[in-house]
Amino acid sequence: MICDTSSPLEGLGKKMKYIKYLALTFLLFSPTALSNTWNDISRLNPELVGEIVQVTDESDVVNILKTIPSGKHIVISGTRHSQGGHIVYPDAIVLDMTKFNKIKSISVEEKVIIVQSGVTWGQIQTAVNHLGLSVKVMQSSNIFSVGGSLAANIHGRDPRFGPIIETVRSIKVALSTGEIVTASRKKNSDLFFAAIGGYGLLAVILEAEIELTENLSLIKNTKQINIKNYAKALTKEANELALHYVRCSFVKGKNYLRECYATNFKEIDGDSVVSKLIPEKHVKRNKTLFDLSRKSQLGKEARWSLQKNLLDKPDKQSFIDRNPAMQPPVKFLNYNSTKDTDILQEYFIPLENFSKYFDSFRQLLVKHDVNLLSITLRYLKENSESYLSYSTNDMIAAVVYINIGMDKQSISSAQKWTRELVDLSLEHGGNYYLTYQRFPTVVQFKKAYPGWKDFMIVKCKYDPKEIFRSRFYDQYLRSSYLQHSQKIKPVVNGGIGCPASQEGD
Numbered sequence: 152m153i154c155d156t157s158s159p160l161e162g163l164g165k166k167m168k169y170i171k172y173l174a175l176t177f178l179l180f181s182p183t184a185l186s187n188t189w190n191d192i193s194r195l196n197p198e199l200v201g202e203i204v205q206v207t208d209e210s211d212v213v214n215i216l217k218t219i220p221s222g223k224h225i226v227i228s229g230t231r232h233s234q235g236g237h238i239v240y241p242d243a244i245v246l247d248m249t250k251f252n253k254i255k256s257i258s259v260e261e262k263v264i265i266v267q268s269g270v271t272w273g274q275i276q277t278a279v280n281h282l283g284l285s286v287k288v289m290q291s292s293n294i295f296s297v298g299g300s301l302a303a304n305i306h307g308r309d310p311r312f313g314p315i316i317e318t319v320r321s322i323k324v325a326l327s328t329g330e331i332v333t334a335s336r337k338k339n340s341d342l343f344f345a346a347i348g349g350y351g352l353l354a355v356i357l358e359a360e361i362e363l364t365e366n367l368s369l370i371k372n373t374k375q376i377n378i379k380n381y382a383k384a385l386t387k388e389a390n391e392l393a394l395h396y397v398r399c400s401f402v403k404g405k406n407y408l409r410e411c412y413a414t415n416f417k418e419i420d421g422d423s424v425v426s427k428l429i430p431e432k433h434v435k436r437n438k439t440l441f442d443l444s445r446k447s448q449l450g451k452e453a454r455w456s457l458q459k460n461l462l463d464k465p466d467k468q469s470f471i472d473r474n475p476a477m478q479p480p481v482k483f484l485n486y487n488s489t490k491d492t493d494i495l496q497e498y499f500i501p502l503e504n505f506s507k508y509f510d511s512f513r514q515l516l517v518k519h520d521v522n523l524l525s526i527t528l529r530y531l532k533e534n535s536e537s538y539l540s541y542s543t544n545d546m547i548a549a550v551v552y553i554n555i556g557m558d559k560q561s562i563s564s565a566q567k568w569t570r571e572l573v574d575l576s577l578e579h580g581g582n583y584y585l586t587y588q589r590f591p592t593v594v595q596f597k598k599a600y601p602g603w604k605d606f607m608i609v610k611c612k613y614d615p616k617e618i619f620r621s622r623f624y625d626q627y628l629r630s631s632y633l634q635h636s637q638k639i640k641p642v643v644n645g646g647i648g649c650p651a652s653q654e655g656d
């Protein structure tokens with residue numbers, strides 16, 4: 152006879168463990184499974200928040216800020232494509248800005264648009280296309296909110312511009328007190344330079360006044376390049392290009408990150424045009440193919456072959472207008488596996504160091520057997536206006552799309568090789584993009600973003616009670632500041648010791 156020797160209480164303990172496991176699994180794998188769970192697109196940062204508020208009017212934001220109980224925090228959320236705990240904080244009030252999305256005005260003469268911050272670039276494209284206008288700087292895709300884009304100080308594919316801050320005239324924000332103010336290069340400039348690129352830690356961006364350009368017809372041309380000469384050659388022609396990117400082979404083997412193609416778009420002389428904006432097609436087909444490439448070498452070969460023989464075929468000239476060229480397919484990337492996920496990373500390297508850097512970069516990816524799904528390179532003009540600026544020189548941006556497991560071991564391995572990649576970038580005078588996973592160390596963060604101290608001084612001025620808080624903030628900015636301020640004076644009242652002093656290390 153087999154006896155069950157466990158006590159009823161042990162049985163209950165096991166059941167509780169099982170229920171806890173189920174609840175955690177649910178929490179982890181669904182972006183909004185529970186009403187109070189909030190997560191980003193990578194699904195690696197689930198958090199139980201206090202409340203999720205769908206903002207539809209300015210007064211929603213002001214009322215919350217004016218009545219927020221002491222000890223409560225606010226985290227601001229756009230379309231949730233940042234991936235490093237920027238939009239989550241335990242027990243916080245989440246301001247979901249996605250329905251705060253009106254286009255307030257468009258001036259065709261001045262080529263300027265004023266929008267509420269929940270508007271996406273897709274909405275803006277639709278609104279300005281029939282006026283023959285187009286966005287100057289946005290991401291490669293149009294799915295992101297303007298608020299999220301400003302808070303990350305994003306950059307795009309037009310090599311004549313640096314990050315988006317260059318195209319912003321002013322922003323209207325709600326401060327932590329609930330007061331509404333305008334910030335620009337002339338008025339409250341410290342707030343302007345901290346809120347843009349400030350990851351929602353200074354104020355709620357309500358509206359933005361953004362410069363537009365003409366929607367012109369472009370000639371598209373793809374050519375194979377020698378990656379060793381790429382950065383140098385690009386310096387000469389960057390100003391003549393309207394859009395530019397490079398793709399390199401992600402198929403393991405002798406051509407891995409060696410076989411590269413530059414796709415350039417040049418403006419054709421003529422008037423601005425109204426384009427046909429067609430919704431994304433073949434999503435299911437592209438999704439299936441992309442999934443195969445996650446899982447196998449054969450899938451990668453098939454995708455790369457399609458890429459260079461169909462999508463961006465070398466030495467084949469074609470014509471496209473700026474607006475359609477700035478809405479490439481992206482929906483096929485949506486992925487919901489419970490075992491693995493896709494993450495993005497981006498490294499910015501000064502032009503003169505890029506060639507040397509790229510050899511070592513390739514070697515590190517090979518050494519760690521990283522499941523690379525794509526790489527694109529872009530040109531980014533210097534702009535250091537934002538306190539947390541990454542475009543500190545004229546840079547080449549290397550954007551990598553990578554698949555990783557969601558288990559503890561895979562994540563810790565990804566963290567390890569990411570730190571090596573960040574070190575490599577820092578050794579070459581570069582840095583990395585803050586909008587992705589919190590894998591880099593605090594020391595690496597401080598090296599890459601020396602403006603963090605000045606940023607914290609502005610944070611202390613406008614949000615001394617740390618109403619705006621996030622996992623990202625705690626891990627990097629807050630911890631750096633606490634360490635720093637303890638060196639120069641004791642932390643007061645258990646807070647972070649504002650106002651800050653500029654003395655010290």
Ligand SMILES: Cc1cc2nc3c(=O)[nH]c(=O)nc-3n(C[C@H](O)[C@H](O)[C@H](O)COP(=O)(O)OP(=O)(O)OC[C@H]3O[C@@H](n4cnc5c(N)ncnc54)[C@H](O)[C@@H]3O)c2cc1C
Pocket residue numbers: 192226227228229230231232233234237238248268269289290291292295296297298299300302303304305306307349350351352354355356357484495586
């Ligand atoms: C597939 C993919 C492609 C990408 N391509 C590019 C690219 O080409 N170029 C590039 O530069 N980046 C790129 N990114 C990164 C992306 O631009 C940033 O993560 C951006 O922040 C996403 O915008 P969002 O609306 O999803 O913002 P969210 O992720 O929702 O928020 C990002 C940050 O903005 C803050 N925020 C949001 N709204 C407001 C507001 N109204 N006021 C104040 N703060 C606010 C949040 O608190 C958070 O800190 C890409 C990301 C993905 C996943």
